[in-house]
Amino acid sequence: MPKAKRIFGVIFASILLLMSVVVISLYDNVRENTPRDDNLTGILEDDLQLFTIAMAKTLDSNFEAVSFDDSVDEQTRRIF
Known part of the structure; x- marks a missing residue:
């Protein structure tokens, strides 16, 4: 039995x-030991936000990304 335990x-x-x-x-x-590319992450985040806004405009033609109060x-x- 010790031989089987040794083989195991x-x-x-291994x-x-x-x-x-x-x-x-x-x-x-x-x-x-290379760090993650933060610039690429920022670009992808921006692209995702723009894609989301574009899809919202496609689904709802009255969609506005920024809405203002009447006092503005x-x-x-x-400007915006």
């Missing part, structure tokens, strides 16, 4: 080692 332990340790090597070699930010003058409304 060696196989188990599988863990293989999984660790695969994880480290596949993920670039782990291997190279016409010149300020045109």
Whole structure:
């Protein structure tokens, strides 16, 4: 029985080692310690907002992204 436990332990340790090597070699930010591209994230957020506004206008032709109270003058409304 001790021989079977030893074989199981060696196989188990080998599988863990293989999984660790695969994880480290596949993920670039782990291997190279590269930070996430925040500029790309900002661009995608802007695109998503513009897409959402465009879809809202498609579904409702009276949709306005910014609405104003009656107390706001016409010149300020045109700026936005």
